[in-house]
Structure formats: C-alpha cells, structure tokens
Amino acid sequence: MRFMYIVTSSQPPRPPTPALMEAMGKLAEREIKAGRMIDTGGLLPVAMGAQVRITDGKLNVIDGPFVETKEMIGGYAIFELRSKEEAVAAAVEFMQLHKEHMPGWDGTCEVRPFATPGVDGACQVDVSACA
Amino acid sequence: MxxxxxxxxxxxxxxxxxxxxxxxxxxxxxxxxxxxxxxxxxxxxxxxxxxxxxxxxxxxxxxxxxxxxxxxxxxxxxxxxxxxxxxxxxxxxxxxxxxxxFDSALDDDIGDELLRLIFTACHPLLSREVRAALALRMICGLTTEEIARAFLQAEATIAQRIVRAKRTLSESGLAYETPRGEALSERLASVLEVVYLIFNEGYTAASGGEWLRPQLCNEALRIGRVLSSIAPQEPEAHGLLALMELNASRMAARTDAAGEPILLMDQNRALWDRLQIRRGQLALARACELGGAGGFYALQAAIAACHAEADTPDATDWRRIAALYGDLAALLDSPVIELNRAVAIGMAEGPLAALAIVDGLADEPALKAYHLLPSVRGDLLQRLSRFAEAHTAFEAAAALAGNAREREFLKRRAAVAARAAQDHGQR
Structure with missing residues (x-):
C-alpha cells in the first residue's frame, strides 16, 4: 500500500531546529535504505507559487500575496508499506522527533493512503503532536 | 485501543x-x-x-x-x-x-550488517526456495504463516524448512560472514536470483487460481531497494531493482475488474505507475553508469523501459527490443529468450520473419511443455490469417498452461481463431 505523508502546521512557518534537521535526515536515510520511502519533496513557501481558484463559478488566477495562512504544507513523502498500522507507526516515530527536537511546535502529519484500483473507500489518519 | x-x-x-x-x-x-x-x-x-x-x-x-x-x-x-x-x-x-x-535506533549505520544478514539468508548452501523463505522471514519480517500463504504451502512445511535451514547455517559455521571483493559480486548473484524468484512468484503465480500475488512483489521490491542502497557499487543490484520497478509499474493495468489478464499491448497505459517508472529509469541509468548496461537484469530492465517509455503500443521501439533480446541471448543461451526475441521481431519486421524463428524452436526440449511457445505461434499465425493453424496452436497452448486464468484466456483465443477459420473456409 502506498501512503502520502503531508506535514501541516497552523503556526507561522519557522525553520526546523538543527537537532530536528539532523534527526529527520537520519530517519529519512534509514527509511530510504529500508526501501520504504520511495519519494519525497519539500515545497517552497506559498508566496512563491500561485493559486488558480474557482469562486462563485468564476475562475481566477491569483499570483499572491496570499492573506490566508490556515494550514501550510511544507512538504510530502511517499511510502510503500504493508498496512495502515505500519504507516501510523512510521508517522508516530517521525512526529516523536518533532516533539523532542522542536519544543513549542504544533502540527499534523497527515497519512493518506493512495487510491488503488480494487480498494474502495477513502480513509484518513491523523497523527497530531502537541508539544 | x-x-x-x-x-x-x-x-x-x-x-x-x-x-x-x-x-x-x-x-x-x-x-x-x-x-x-x-x-x-x-x-x-x-x-x-x-x-x-x-x-x-x-x-x-x-x-x-x-x-x-x-x-x-x-x-x-x-x-x-x-x-x-x-x-x-x-x-x-x-x-x-x-x-x-534510546536514540541509538537512528544513529548507527547498519548497511554492512544488513548486507551480512541478506547474504546469510540467501546462502548458496541452501536451495532457492529455502533462501526465499528465509529472506522473507529475516529481511522482510514476514511471519511463517504469511510466507506459507504467499507460496501456497502448508505453514508446517515452511516452518520446518526455516528451522532446518537455520540449523544448517549455524552448524556449517557460515552463519556470520560477509563476502568481499570478487566473492561479493559472485555471492550477490545468488541473492539477486532469490529476490527475482520472490518477485516473479508474486508477479505471475505459476500455478493456482490467482494471477497476481502482489504482496510478494512488494517484498521483493523492498529487498531490491535495500540492496541497491547498501551495495550501491553493484550494477546488477540496480539492474534488478530497475527491472522490478518497471514491471511492477504495470501492476494495476495487468488485470481487468474480473481478474482476467490483459496483454501488454492492450493495457490502459494511463494506469501505469509513473512514480515507479521514474524510479525504474533512474535505477537503470545507475546500472549503466556503473558499466552494467549489458548485465542480465539491466538488459531485461532496458526492454521493460522500452515499453514504459512508449505512450502508445505503436510507439514501441521494437527494433531496439529485438536487439536487446539479441544481447540477452548472447549472454545466456536460452530458448525462452529466443522466443521473446521472435515476438519483438514479429512486431518490428512482421509475423513471417518471427514465425521462422519460432518454428526453429519447435524441437527445443526445454520448450516442450512451455505454453508460451504455441501461444506465440498461434498469435503469429492469426496475424498471417492462417486461422485453422492458429486454432490448433492456441488449443495446444491452453492444454499446457498451468494457470487457470491463462488457460481460459488461451481457450478464448482458440475459439476466436476457430470462428475465423470457419468464416474463411479454412480447416
């Protein structure tokens, strides 16, 4: 089963602490070497991108600046795992690092299974960390 | 909870x-x-x-x-x-x-130790089947019950095999060794062979009703990814990974809703997994950079890449595929490879050229019971509008097929050929 992990936070964006960076780097390396993490990428701030919106049936291209900053997505990772339990266990480990190495940070690691032909139903697992 | x-x-x-x-x-x-x-x-x-x-x-x-x-x-x-x-x-x-x-879980690099573990589980002292079971158990953490289910065996049989294999290893004194240098490349071959066996066991179940047992494919892919990262200088580790990623990328397109197989040329290419194709291409490129373009797995991966890179069946570079099969045949004298080359020639140059190769294989002892020989022959004859002969070939293929779904599929093709033969007054 393939899962996408998306980390979001409603707090103003700030760079991860060096300790968190180091711990996440090690975890990522381990997960790649274990054949579980098959893709990952970071996203530049919202302001660097654009939004194409439909509002009241009207299409608009908005090229910033954006006022709303509800839940910011900083990046994603794609994992190939056996089960939802494995996906949650991996997300817990990932968020545990945040709890430890970035005090004061609140956020969510959303774990979303990919839709696959023959597997019905969408499900969603949230692993929230409250430091 | x-x-x-x-x-x-x-x-x-x-x-x-x-x-x-x-x-x-x-x-x-x-x-x-x-x-x-x-x-x-x-x-x-x-x-x-x-x-x-x-x-x-x-x-x-x-x-x-x-x-x-x-x-x-x-x-x-x-x-x-x-x-x-x-x-x-x-x-x-x-x-x-x-x-x-408590932090050490992330600290030590276990690459070398893991390689040792994999080499031990896949020791040439053990039979291929036992190596596969041990690898699934020790590297993938599958339970004995899961392994038994995947290989359609009784749990007690697998459990006994594992116990015996572990005893063999411990008693032989070979339970903790890492080959280095040339020995490593040699031993790696016995590892890759097992990984590919596991993958193929899942990709096309040789017997039984299920066409796909994707769990095994995923386990093999996982070991392949581990190997390519802990033995990064070994081109064939990347070659095998590329081959598995590229073949697995077609998983969702290989069967219809009822579980019936769909041939490569008829598959909905929009269902091919782009992420996996990209990973396969990267792994193949790595194998080639390391000088391994001519390796057994890299050549097969290159063939799979030809398919993956074609947006439509017509866009397939059959000449290149035929040439790659030629290289593969030079590496390994195998009538099965020659049969595949015939298929590619059939697409590149037409069915007549291919039929000549296929007919040349008719007396190969290794292909006597191989259903794909008459199946390919039937396909070529069908395209040459020699329907009555095609019918006979498909019937022969169906009789040899070990997989129930494949047998059904070939019987349907035989029936289509029979009708066409009747319509054209052939008998």
Whole structure:
C-alpha cells in the first residue's frame, strides 16, 4: 500500500531546529535504505507559487500575496508499506522527533493512503503532536 | 485501543525494527539464525507486555533493549564461548548498565550488517526456495504463516524448512560472514536470483487460481531497494531493482475488474505507475553508469523501459527490443529468450520473419511443455490469417498452461481463431 505523508502546521512557518534537521535526515536515510520511502519533496513557501481558484463559478488566477495562512504544507513523502498500522507507526516515530527536537511546535502529519484500483473507500489518519 | 489494534501496531513496529534488531544481535552473537530466534522472543515479549502497559513512547528502543537483554542472557548462559566472547559479553553488560540508549535506533549505520544478514539468508548452501523463505522471514519480517500463504504451502512445511535451514547455517559455521571483493559480486548473484524468484512468484503465480500475488512483489521490491542502497557499487543490484520497478509499474493495468489478464499491448497505459517508472529509469541509468548496461537484469530492465517509455503500443521501439533480446541471448543461451526475441521481431519486421524463428524452436526440449511457445505461434499465425493453424496452436497452448486464468484466456483465443477459420473456409 502506498501512503502520502503531508506535514501541516497552523503556526507561522519557522525553520526546523538543527537537532530536528539532523534527526529527520537520519530517519529519512534509514527509511530510504529500508526501501520504504520511495519519494519525497519539500515545497517552497506559498508566496512563491500561485493559486488558480474557482469562486462563485468564476475562475481566477491569483499570483499572491496570499492573506490566508490556515494550514501550510511544507512538504510530502511517499511510502510503500504493508498496512495502515505500519504507516501510523512510521508517522508516530517521525512526529516523536518533532516533539523532542522542536519544543513549542504544533502540527499534523497527515497519512493518506493512495487510491488503488480494487480498494474502495477513502480513509484518513491523523497523527497530531502537541508539544 | 483494542487488543487486536495493539497487536497490529506491535507487528507494524516490529517489522520496521526487525532488521536492526537482527543485525545488532548478530554482531553480539556472531550467529544470524540465533539472533533471529532471539528477536522473535522480543516480539513475543512485546505481545505479552504492551496490551497491559500500552505501547511505549519509543517502541523501537523497547524492542532493542529487550532483544539485547535476551542476547546477554544467552551469552551468560553459554559457558562454552571463547574468551573473546566473554570479553565482548562483559563490555556489552557494562554498556547495557550505563546507557539504555534510546536514540541509538537512528544513529548507527547498519548497511554492512544488513548486507551480512541478506547474504546469510540467501546462502548458496541452501536451495532457492529455502533462501526465499528465509529472506522473507529475516529481511522482510514476514511471519511463517504469511510466507506459507504467499507460496501456497502448508505453514508446517515452511516452518520446518526455516528451522532446518537455520540449523544448517549455524552448524556449517557460515552463519556470520560477509563476502568481499570478487566473492561479493559472485555471492550477490545468488541473492539477486532469490529476490527475482520472490518477485516473479508474486508477479505471475505459476500455478493456482490467482494471477497476481502482489504482496510478494512488494517484498521483493523492498529487498531490491535495500540492496541497491547498501551495495550501491553493484550494477546488477540496480539492474534488478530497475527491472522490478518497471514491471511492477504495470501492476494495476495487468488485470481487468474480473481478474482476467490483459496483454501488454492492450493495457490502459494511463494506469501505469509513473512514480515507479521514474524510479525504474533512474535505477537503470545507475546500472549503466556503473558499466552494467549489458548485465542480465539491466538488459531485461532496458526492454521493460522500452515499453514504459512508449505512450502508445505503436510507439514501441521494437527494433531496439529485438536487439536487446539479441544481447540477452548472447549472454545466456536460452530458448525462452529466443522466443521473446521472435515476438519483438514479429512486431518490428512482421509475423513471417518471427514465425521462422519460432518454428526453429519447435524441437527445443526445454520448450516442450512451455505454453508460451504455441501461444506465440498461434498469435503469429492469426496475424498471417492462417486461422485453422492458429486454432490448433492456441488449443495446444491452453492444454499446457498451468494457470487457470491463462488457460481460459488461451481457450478464448482458440475459439476466436476457430470462428475465423470457419468464416474463411479454412480447416
């Protein structure tokens, strides 16, 4: 089963602490070497991108600046795992690092299974960390 | 959490941690099979304790501490160990007492140890089937029951095989060795062979009703990804990974809703997995950079890449595929490869040229019971509008097919050819 992990936070964006960076780097390396993490990428701030919106049936291209900053997505990772339990266990480990190495940070690691032909139903697992 | 939830969580955590547990214990005990036994004891301890105490905050560290404690107990109990081991035990006892190091799970690079584990599980001393079972157990953390289900065998049979294999390894004194240099490349071949066996077992089940057993494909892919990252200088490790990624990228398109097989040329290419194709292409490029373009797996991966890179069946570069099969045939004299080359020639130059090759294979003893020979022949004859002969060929193919779905498929093709023969007054 393939899962996408998306980390979001409603707090103003700030760079991860060096300790968190180091711990996440090690975890990522381990997960790649274990054949579980098959893709990952970071996203530049919202302001660097654009939004194409439909509002009241009207299409608009908005090229910033954006006022709303509800839940910011900083990046994603794609994992190939056996089960939802494995996906949650991996997300817990990932968020545990945040709890430890970035005090004061609140956020969510959303774990979303990919839709696959023959597997019905969408499900969603949230692993929230409250430091 | 219910008890079942906790058990599922424990198994999930255990699978993530297991390779690290075995490798750490192997280093202490210098015996991989014994290390595997003791990690199983740590799992059992978790299954006993966690439902009562709850899942610990750092489950991996808990498992590691428990497994190490078992290993220390074992070392203490075993008085026949050498002086050196005694010292090792002493050091480990001290280490255990001074620091229950909960961060170490991320700290040590286990690449070399993991390679040793894989080489032990896939030791050429063992038969291919046993190597496959051991690899699934020790590297992927599958339970005996899961392995048995995947290979359509009785659980007791698999369990017995594993126990016997582990004993063989321990008694042979080969339970803890890492080949280096040339020996490594040689031994790697026996590992890759097993990984590919596992993959193919899942990709096309040779017998039984299920066309796909994708779980095995995923396990093989996982080992392939591990190998390419811990043996990054070995071109064929990348070649095999490329081949598996590219073949697996077509998984969702290979069967219809009823589970019937769909041939490559008829597949909905929009269902091909782009991420996996990209990974396959990258792995193939890596194999070629390392000078391995002509390797057994890299050549097959290059063929799979030709298909993956064609947006439509018509866009397939059949000439290149035929040439790659030619290279493959030069590497390995095999009538099956020659048959595949014939298929490619059939697409590149037309059915007549291909039929000449296929007819040349008719007396190959190795293909006597191979359903794809008459199946390919039937296809070529059909395209040449020699329907009556096509019908006979498809019937022969159906009679040889071991897989129920494939047999059905070939019977349908035979029926289509028979009708066409009638319409055209052939008999």
């Amino acid at each position: 219910t008890v079942a939830d906790i058990q599922a969580t424990i198994l999930a955590v255990w699978r993530i941690e297991q390779p690290r547990l075995i490798t750490s214990l192997s280093r202490m005990l210098r015996d991989v099979p014994l290390a595997e036994d003791l990690t199983q004891e740590a799992l059992i301890a978790a299954l006993e304790h966690w439902p009562l105490s709850g899942v610990p905050e750092k489950p991996g560290a808990w498992l590691m501490a428990t497994a190490k404690r078992r290993a220390l107990d074992h070392i203490r109990r075993n008085r026949m160990l050498t002086e050196k081991h005694g010292m090792l035990a002493h050091d480990l006892v001290r280490e255990q007492e001074t620091m229950p190091d």
